Amino acid sequence: MKVLKFGGTSVGSPERMKKLLDIIDPAEEQIVVLSAVSGTTNSLVEISAKLLKEDKQEALNLINALHQKYNEFVIELLADGEYREQGQEVVDYHFSFLSSLTNDIFTTVEEKVVLAQGELLSTTLYHIYLKSIGVPSVLLPALDFMKIDEDNEPDVPFSTKQLQPLLAQHTGNKLFITQGFICRNSFGEVDNLRRGGSDYTASLIGAAIKAEEVQIWTDIDGMHNNDPRIVKGTKPIAHLSFDEAAELAYFGAKILHPQSVFPAQKYKIPVRLLNTMEPKAAGTLISTESEKGKIKSIAAKDGITAIKIQSSRMLLAYGFLRRVFEIFERYKTPIDMITTSEVAVSLTVDYTDNLEKIVEELHAFGTVEIDSDQSIVCVVGDFSAEKHGYAARVLDAIKHIPLRMISYGGSNYNISLLISTADKTEALKSLHNRLFE
Numbered sequence: 001m002k003v004l005k006f007g008g009t010s011v012g013s014p015e016r017m018k019k020l021l022d023i024i025d026p027a028e029e030q031i032v033v034l035s036a037v038s039g040t041t042n043s044l045v046e047i048s049a050k051l052l053k054e055d056k057q058e059a060l061n062l063i064n065a066l067h068q069k070y071n072e073f074v075i076e077l078l079a080d081g082e083y084r085e086q087g088q089e090v091v092d093y094h095f096s097f098l099s100s101l102t103n104d105i106f107t108t109v110e111e112k113v114v115l116a117q118g119e120l121l122s123t124t125l126y127h128i129y130l131k132s133i134g135v136p137s138v139l140l141p142a143l144d145f146m147k148i149d150e151d152n153e154p155d156v157p158f159s160t161k162q163l164q165p166l167l168a169q170h171t172g173n174k175l176f177i178t179q180g181f182i183c184r185n186s187f188g189e190v191d192n193l194r195r196g197g198s199d200y201t202a203s204l205i206g207a208a209i210k211a212e213e214v215q216i217w218t219d220i221d222g223m224h225n226n227d228p229r230i231v232k233g234t235k236p237i238a239h240l241s242f243d244e245a246a247e248l249a250y251f252g253a254k255i256l257h258p259q260s261v262f263p264a265q266k267y268k269i270p271v272r273l274l275n276t277m278e279p280k281a282a283g284t285l286i287s288t289e290s291e292k293g294k295i296k297s298i299a300a301k302d303g304i305t306a307i308k309i310q311s312s313r314m315l316l317a318y319g320f321l322r323r324v325f326e327i328f329e330r331y332k333t334p335i336d337m338i339t340t341s342e343v344a345v346s347l348t349v350d351y352t353d354n355l356e357k358i359v360e361e362l363h364a365f366g367t368v369e370i371d372s373d374q375s376i377v378c379v380v381g382d383f384s385a386e387k388h389g390y391a392a393r394v395l396d397a398i399k400h401i402p403l404r405m406i407s408y409g410g411s412n413y414n415i416s417l418l419i420s421t422a423d424k425t426e427a428l429k430s431l432h433n434r435l436f437e
Contacts, residue, residue: 001029003211005180005202008038009219010276011122014076017129023279024175026135031176033207034126035198036118037073040066047098048114051106060102067095067128070121077125083132090124113190116143119179119198119424121418127177137175143209146183146201154183154200156263159208178205199260203271206265212262216256221275222284223248223255225297226432230425234432237297238282241290244380245271245374245412251378252299253284259429261286263349293351295381295390295435300424303350304336304374306404307359310344311366319366327361329332336376337407337416346405374404375424377417379431384412391415398427399436 006026011017011034024032036044043066050059070091078084094117119142127139145162147155167176180198187190193200199216206214220228223238223245227277240248242265249256255273262285264271274283309324324345329337331354338347350357350429353369362368379394391408405418419427 001031001209001210002219003031003033003202003206003209003214005033005198005215006035006217006276007037007219008041010217011035011126012038012376014073014163015075017122017126018147018277020126021135026175029174031140031178031209031211032193033178033180033198033202034122035180037122040118040121041115044118046319047420048106048111051101051114052108052111054099056102060099063098063102067091072159072263074125077129078132079225080384085130088123089120090122090128093221094121109189112192115192116179116190116322118181119404123177123179130175130177133311135175136173137169137177138173140176140178142179142182143184143190146193146204147188148183148193151188152185154193154204154263156204156207158202163205163208167342186307197257199257200263203260203263203269206269207267210267211269213339214269216260216271217276218255219275219277220255220271220283221278223253223297225436226251226428227298227300230428231432233437235436236282237284239289239291240284240286240296241413242286242288243411243413244290245284245286247378247380247411248297248299249378250301251380251414251416252301253297261378281339292382292384294395295379297380298428298429298435299378299380301336301350301376301378302421302424303311304348304376304418304421305350305355306346306348306371306418308344308346308364308369308371308375309362309367310369312343314325314342319333324362324365327358331358337405337418340407348374373406373421374418375421377419377424377427377431378414379417380414383408383415393434396432397431401427401430 006020024030025051036412043062047059047062060108074084074091075086078087086211121140127137130137145159145166147158149155180201181192183191183193202216203215224234224236226234230235242261246261250258261271268288271285271286275281332353333349333351336350359368383390400422403419
């Protein structure tokens with residue numbers, strides 16, 4: 001069985017939703033994971049923000065505006081008759097629920113329920129559409145089998161235990177539709193896998209059922225060797241290892257959710273990145289295999305803050321770094337890059353909500369310097385110890401750009417460079433010209 005995930009742009013209009021059958025083969029065993037219709041989650045986030053601020057009238061105005069868009073969506077998607085009536089009933093039910101939230105106290109618990117409405121709408125409407133054209137399918141509620149634990153980590157054994165009997169109940173059916181992104185937490189409340197989590201859902205389902213393959217369908221033909229929004233002439237990468245894909249996803253490649261490859265990697269399930277608009281394009285295959293002797297791609301991550309702690313107490317001392325890292329752990333702030341010398345440590349973060357408190361505690365160790373508006377540029381490829389010259393080519397390409405930090409040797413797959421965000425475009429272009437042209 002294969003797992004196929006379609007993002008918001010792939011179901012962004014009734015026309016595109018109908019065209020999914022150009023890709024989905026109802027004769028093959030498949031679980032289809034759908035995101036919310038493009039723009040819906042952003043609208044639901046805005047509605048939630050208004051409700052949290054108790055701006056109920058503005059929230060109601062936004063709910064009504066989105067409701068009208070879905071009324072028009074149903075008219076275009078479903079032919080007049082019983083199926084259009086079913087679709088309209090579904091839309092009215094969900095928006096009646098959203099409107100009812102303006103009458104009660106609204107908390108972050110209800111906010112998670114609001115954010116789930118987009119996927120519930122897209123999957124149910126697509127299921128009704130398939131019925132209307134005579135294509136058999138089964139709607140599988142993700143809330144019945146997707147769960148995160150008390151540490152907000154997915155519970156794959158639970159998904160396996162719950163999902164397999166659900167599939168067994170529908171012996172003879174080959175096409176299953178389910179929601180991406182949404183799940184339940186350890187308390188049984190509606191929750192989610194964070195933004196972009198539909199990729200994660202597909203990978204987790206693939207792991208749970210030991211799928212033949214997971215396919216991530218978006219609006220670009222695979223992962224490219226640089227950011228096509230900034231650099232001209234980029235090309236899709238035919239093959240990446242799981243580790244290479246994870247590095248690129250984490251450091252800015254928008255096509256893939258950073259965590260989504262890990263479940264597939266654990267169970268050695270190939271992942272393909274494919275283009276809904278060009279179904280015949282080869283895309284990118286992610287697997288356990290790695291092509292040696294090549295630089296694969298460049299990615300960049302913005303919104304980085306660099307922190308430098310300088311202290312003579314580091315010299316010949318043990319336990320110093322542990323005490324520094326404990327501060328970040330206490331404030332649940334992940335670290336991206338780190339470099340050290342005998343008397344200083346520099347590191348980067350992209351989550352700055354608790355930065356002032358962290359810096360205040362770090363002053364106990366020595367002087368602290370902060371640089372904001374930084375970007376990490378990550379070059380991914382074969383940087384194993386026996387290779388020589390690749391790092392030199394990378395540094396030579398950006399010798400005219402000031403470097404704040406370099407991280408090399410942490411893995412065999414990347415070299416990461418911290419630069420000012422103002423220099424990012426020039427860095428990406430220079431690296432591309434030197435490494436690929």
